[in-house]
Amino acid sequence: MMKGNFPITAFQSQQTPFYYYDLDLLQRTLEEIKAQAPEPHFHVHYAMKACVNPAVLKTICEAGLGADCVSGGEIEAALAAGIPPERIVYAGVGKADWEIKLGLHNDIYCFNAESEAELEVINALAAEMGKTARIALRVNPNVDAHTHHYITTGLDENKFGIDLSQVGQVAVLVKRLPNLKLVGLHFHIGSQITDMVPFQNLCVRINEIQEQLADKGIRVSDINVGGGLGINYEHPNHCPIADFEGYFKVFRKHLQLREGQILHFELGRSVVAPCGTLITKVLYVKKGRYKQFVIVDAGMTDLIRPALYQAFHRIENLTSKAPEEIYDVVGPICESTDVFVKDYPMSGTRRGDLLAIRSAGAYGETMASRYNLRKLPASYTSDDL
Ligand code: LLP
Numbered sequence: 001m002m003k004g005n006f007p008i009t010a011f012q013s014q015q016t017p018f019y020y021y022d023l024d025l026l027q028r029t030l031e032e033i034k035a036q037a038p039e040p041h042f043h044v045h046y047a048m049k050a051c052v053n054p055a056v057l058k059t060i061c062e063a064g065l066g067a068d069c070v071s072g073g074e075i076e077a078a079l080a081a082g083i084p085p086e087r088i089v090y091a092g093v094g095k096a097d098w099e100i101k102l103g104l105h106n107d108i109y110c111f112n113a114e115s116e117a118e119l120e121v122i123n124a125l126a127a128e129m130g131k132t133a134r135i136a137l138r139v140n141p142n143v144d145a146h147t148h149h150y151i152t153t154g155l156d157e158n159k160f161g162i163d164l165s166q167v168g169q170v171a172v173l174v175k176r177l178p179n180l181k182l183v184g185l186h187f188h189i190g191s192q193i194t195d196m197v198p199f200q201n202l203c204v205r206i207n208e209i210q211e212q213l214a215d216k217g218i219r220v221s222d223i224n225v226g227g228g229l230g231i232n233y234e235h236p237n238h239c240p241i242a243d244f245e246g247y248f249k250v251f252r253k254h255l256q257l258r259e260g261q262i263l264h265f266e267l268g269r270s271v272v273a274p275c276g277t278l279i280t281k282v283l284y285v286k287k288g289r290y291k292q293f294v295i296v297d298a299g300m301t302d303l304i305r306p307a308l309y310q311a312f313h314r315i316e317n318l319t320s321k322a323p324e325e326i327y328d329v330v331g332p333i334c335e336s337t338d339v340f341v342k343d344y345p346m347s348g349t350r351r352g353d354l355l356a357i358r359s360a361g362a363y364g365e366t367m368a369s370r371y372n373l374r375k376l377p378a379s380y381t382s383d384d385l
Contacts, residue, residue, distance in 0.1 A: 003318050004237065006277070010385035011354055016281040017298035019365045019379035020210040021056055025275040030063035036244040039064075041257075045089055047227050047268030048074040050362035055381045056272060066109070068227070068266035072099035079106060089224065089264065091186065093159055100125050103133075104114045110134040112186040112224065114161055116170055119177060121367040126179035132177065135174055135257060136184030136224055139167050141205040145190030145198045145228065147322065148309050148382070160188070167209060171218045182218070184264070188226025191269060194243075196250050199228070203254035210258065224264035225251060231273045233312050236358040244271035269362040276361020278303050278377070279318075283332065292327050294349050299331025302377045303364050304356060307337040311318050314358040315341055322348025329355070333372055 001008045005022055035046050045066035052074070058081060066087030067078035078088050090103050091112035100122055103111060107145075112137050113119050126133040140161030162170050167185075174182040189202055202225060213219070229247045232239035247270075257263060280298035287293075305311035315329055324345045331338040340357060349355075368376050 003298055005382075006318055007382075007385050008318055008354065011279055014279075014380070015161075015378065016279055016354070017296075017302050017377050018279055018383070019053070019360065019377055020277045020279055021051075021053055021272075021361060021379065021381045022275045022277075023055065023059055023382050025240055026056060026059050026272065027063075029271060029275065030060065030065070032241055032244050033065075033267070033271070034063065036248045037052050041263060043087070043262055043264045045087065045264060045266045046271055047266045048078055048166060049366060050271045051267030051276065051364070051366055052077050053365060053381070054081070055383065056361075057273050060271065065349070066267070069108075072096070072102045074273060075099070075102055075106065075108065085109070089186075089266070091137070091188075091266075093337070095122075097121070097125060100133075101129065102132045104129050107131075110136050110183055110222070112136045112138045113174075114138045114171060119170070119174060119180065122214075123146075123177040123179045132179050132181050134183045135180050136186040136220075137162055137167060137170055137174070137182070137281075138186040138188070139209060140164065141202055141209075143189050143190065143198060143201045145193050146195060148192065148311075149342070152316070164209070168212060168218075170215050171213060175218070177233075182220060184222030184224055186224040186226065186264075188266065189228060191228050192230040193228045194230035196246055199225075199247065199250045200254050203251060207254075207256045210256070219258065221260065222262050222264055223255070223257065224266065227266040227268050229267060229270040231270055233314065233359050233360060236274055236314055240274045244273070259308070268384045271362075273359050273362035276359070276364055278313075278357040278360040278364060280355050280357060282349055282351055282355065284351060285327075285349055291343075292325060294329045294346070294355075296329060296331060296340070296355060298340075298357065298377070299333040299372075299374070300335065301333060301369050301371045301374045302331075303360055303367070304367050305360075305363060306340050307335070313340065313360060315344065315346060316356045316358065317347040317349055318356050320347040320349055320353050320356045322331045324348070333374075
């Protein structure tokens with residue numbers, strides 16, 4: 001039996017909770033990205049932090065996307081998935097020596113460097129290894145992404161990037177360090193951005209910075225605008241694919257690239273969020289004085305986004321046709337924040353029903369923890385079930 005795109009009968013024979021990835025939707029999403037951001041002038045790197053399910057990674061690698069990594073572990077996973085090193089970029093405010101060496105050893109495309117101190121270390125390690133590290137300076141553009149403050153990264157108050165006032169002097173330093181080669185400028189203003197204006201503001205800021213650097217005789221071959229394109233969490237069925245057309249159009253229209261410059265993107269959520277669903281079983285329905293609680297076997301250890309960012313994920317009861325009632329859907333963890341949604345209308349629910357927590361493909365499984373000594377959630381794809 002199917003409901004929407006979900007194979008309910010196959011779900012019923014699996015231990016819950018588990019993640020389910022729709023590879024057909026992922027494939028269609030990747031085709032749309034490739035159509036809207038054609039190479040050679042656009043390079044899209046998948047932000048590994050969003051989801052590293054092996055089948056998902058394989059599909060992304062086969063589509064030809066590069067990888068945006070933020071740890072040695074992610075570099076290893078990208079290489080293991082078959083993503084070529086020349087398509088790997090590596091960012092992060094705190095790169096450890098072993099991680100830098102791993103990147104150098106594998107000749108990754110570039111290090112997105114965030115401070116003078118880090119540049120000195122990359123230069124020293126590259127010298128030891130007889131290598132030259134390609135560098136993109138991660139600039140903090142001070143552009144407001146107008147998203148949740150926990151996932152805003154490009155403001156002066158955030159720890160990320162090099163302050164705008166220091167970019168020129170740091171670029172000069174890179175030129176002086178013999179084992180570094182300055183190739184690019186890197187930016188990332190935040191995540192789950194659905195209004196295109198912040199991206200437009202970023203373009204304007206990049207144009208200014210490029211002009212200031214040109215005055216100093218500095219020119220780079222690569223501009224990396226990071227990720228951040230949001231998805232529609234409210235209507236996963238009507239809007240299963242993010243607005244890539246509108247997103248890439250902003251950069252085409254407002255960013256003044258210099259001759260031969262390559263434009264890089266680091267998209268995570270918009271690539272994988274819609275294709276992932278957390279499937280959970282109802283353990284109990286409890287009537288309180290004012291509320292009805294649906295207690296499920298998935299918790300904030302499986303999907304932390306509602307607890308951490310007050311994020312909304314649509315929930316569907318896959319096995320009930322009973323008239324709607326109002327519920328709080330909660331997990332079993334010993335924390336009051338372990339709530340998926342409050343005061344939510346859902347088909348009349350009973351013990352044993354299967355619920356689909358939608359749009360959970362990004363920052364779901366990768367952020368799972370073993371708090372309360374719970375088991376990590378399993379995962380399946382549409383090829384498995
Ligand atoms: N590039 C950099 C440098 C980043 O820091 C991020 C995400 C991305 C690219 C990918 O951004 P995306 O296209 O996925 O928006 N855990 C949070 C999101 C944290 C995002 C961190 N950085 C959440 O669940 O909403």
